Amino acid sequence: MCIVRSCYQASDSVSPYSGFALCQQHLGSDLERLEQRETEVLNKLNTVAANSEKQTFRLEQQAIQIEMQEIDDMFESVQARLQLWKEQLVSSVQQIHDAFASRLRDVADAEHCLKDIHSARSSGKLRKVMKLILSVENFADEAVDRSAIFDDFRARLREITMERDKDNDSDDDNGDEDEDESLKTTIYRCIGDVSSEVQMLQSLIDKHMHSVMEYCQIDGESPDKPVCPPLKQSITLPGEPRYLTLCTNTSGYVCNMNDCVVSLKSVANASYRELPMPTIFVALRPGSSSLLLGVSFNMRRKFKLICEKFDWNKAITGLHCDNLRQRLFLAQEHAVTVTDLCGQVIRVVATSQLGLTAGRISGMSCNGDKVFVIVLGTNQQVLSFSKASGVLESCLDVSAYGEGTCGLRKLCLQEGKIWLADWKSSKVLKVCSITGQLISTTKADFRSSMTEIMPLHLASDDYGRLYVSELKNHSVQSISSATDNDEFLFGSPGEAGNSEEVFNRPADIIVFNSEAVGYKILVVADTNNMRLCAFRLV
Known part of the structure; x- marks a missing residue:
């Protein structure tokens, strides 16, 4: 059917x-x-099987296959070229290093010979003195010649560094003869900031490859978007924010029901909320209801730190979080206080412990092991001490680089270098963190017509790019640390305001990579608007 x-x-x-x-x-x-x-x-x-296109498709496929092979070959060529440049650069720097090592060996040998001769002379052994003189005479002649060659070599290196710095700053040369004369007496480091120049390759490569990707990437963001579109995230605070630091390790700490940061062990069975990771800690100007706050990364939550043994009547001049140790370092004029993440004091390092009888701390920056502070006084100094022990490790006199006795107010570490902000002359300077010798100088703002813009706070990213907040210019500028060229600007230079992208006396700034959103974030302490503003960095 x-x-x-x-x-x-x-x-x-x-x-x-x-x-x-x-x-x-x-x-x-x-x-x-x-x-x-x-x-x-x-x-x-x-x-689908249209014969008129079949041959064209086959040819295009072959062309793309060849293109893929050429891409692979080009990357291998680029890597080989980079390796060649690395070898040449390291070899050149090694030669300079070896020249210093050779000069130091001559110094050590000469000191040893002098000791032997003086010892023989004091013992009355004239025959021995004569033998020693005969044995070292050739060495002395050769060492004197090597010393003269070394001094000339070192002087030429310093001259090159100074000339490059002057060339980078030539766009801001206003014919100030006094400033030119002061530069002539400045001791430059004998080798420029080579590592920062290499570091900038990362930025240049990324920028170029983003452009190259436009040939073959259909989806994704338009390259015509602004360099720094705002995240449109901000948070209002109960006081004027002055200093910021980022904490990426909040494990073991929570917020109680009073929105205070406490140790997880202390809450027992009480209710609590997880402390966001990362958290931005904010130091406010004295007179605020709470002087130390925590703010969530998404700018939606804020919480207090209670530090009973801390003198809140004195202004904070620097703030740093050690994420490995889970410690906060709070600088004030005459001490650096170390606390845990809920504000319990662990150690106080007073300026008297660092050998200072006068002067005051005006800024602080830290690396993994050391705390660096800049001290204002008769001689402006950068001191460093151990995070673990509080023992002084180095003292650099930088008074020759600033204008007046309090021109250098803030500092920022970048690998083995220190950026210094001279708010009086509207310049930022880079010095060696070991010798204190000058490496480069640059004008803090290239676009403003203001005579006093007060560059104060500094921050850097992993590309070596420097960010400068200009208090009186109401703006934040980005500068390529290798080329000293300004790249972009936040705010409206010379004009204060409270709209989304306008500041009123910006203070501290921090830059960090956010794994949550996949790009860099710049956070600005907008002082007079009593808020934090976050920007995306592409």
């Missing part, structure tokens, strides 16, 4: 379309549907 309902005719055959037994009438209908679908599929297949 036919499978179709209400059809009682005998089945004629099995339909090749449906696979059911059908009568002759319904079998014909099924065959018509089969022919219709066959026609549709054949038409589609003919469209």
Whole structure:
């Protein structure tokens, strides 16, 4: 029987379309549907297999295959070229290093010879004195010649560093002869900031490769978007924010129901909320209801730190979080206080412990092991002491680089270098963290016509790019630390305001990579607007 309902005719055959037994009438209908679908599929297949495009597709595929091989070859060539440049650069720097090592060996040998001769002379052994003189005479002649060659070599290196610095700053040369004279007496480091120049390759490569990717990446963001579109995230604070630091390790700390940061062990069975990771800690100007706050990364939550043994009547001049140790370092004029993440005091390092009888701390920056503070006084100094012990490790006199006795107010560490902000002369300077010698100088703002912009706070990213907040210019500028070229600007230079992208006396700034959103974030302490503003850095 036919499978179709209400059809009682005998089945004629099995339909090749449906696979059911059908009568002759319904079998014909099924065959018509089969022919219709066959026609549709054949038409589609003919469209796909269009002979007029087949050869073109094959040629384009071959071209792309060759392009892929060339890309691979080019990357290998670039890597080989980079390796060659690395070898040449390291070799050149090694030669300079070896020249210093050789000079130091001559110094050590000369000191040893002098000691032996003086000892023989004091013992009255004139024959021995004569033997010693004869034995070292050739060495002395050769060492004097090597010393003269070394001094000339070192002087030429310093001259090159100074000339490069002057060339980088030539766009801001206003014919200030006094400033030119002061530069002539400045002791530059004998080798420029080579490592920062290499570091900038990361930025240049990324920028170029983003452009290259536009050839083959259909999806993604438009390259015409602004360099720094705002995140449109900000948070209002109960006081004027002055200093910021980022904490990326909040494990073991929570917020109690009073929105205070406490140790997880201290809450026992009480209710609590997780402390966001990362958290931005904010130091406010004295007179605020709370002087130390925590703010969530998404700018939606804020919480207090209670530090009972801390003198809140004195202004904070620097703030740093050691994420490995889970410690906060709070600088004030005459001490650096170390606390845990809930504000419990662990250690106080007073300036008297660092050998200072006068002067005051005006800024602080830290690396993994050391705390660096800049001290204002008769001689401006950068001191460093151990995070673990509080013992003084180095003292650099930088008074020759600042204008007046309090021109250098803030500092920022970048690998083995220190950036210093001279708010009086509107310049930022880079010095060696070991010798204190000058490496480069640059004008803090290239676009403002203001004579006093007060560059104060500094921050750097992993590309070596420097960010400068300009208090009186109401803006934050980005500078390429290798080329000293300004790249972009936040705020409206010279104009204060409270709109989304306008500041009123910006203070501290921090830059960090956010794994949560996949790009860099710049956070600005907008002082007079009593808020934090976050920007995306592309």
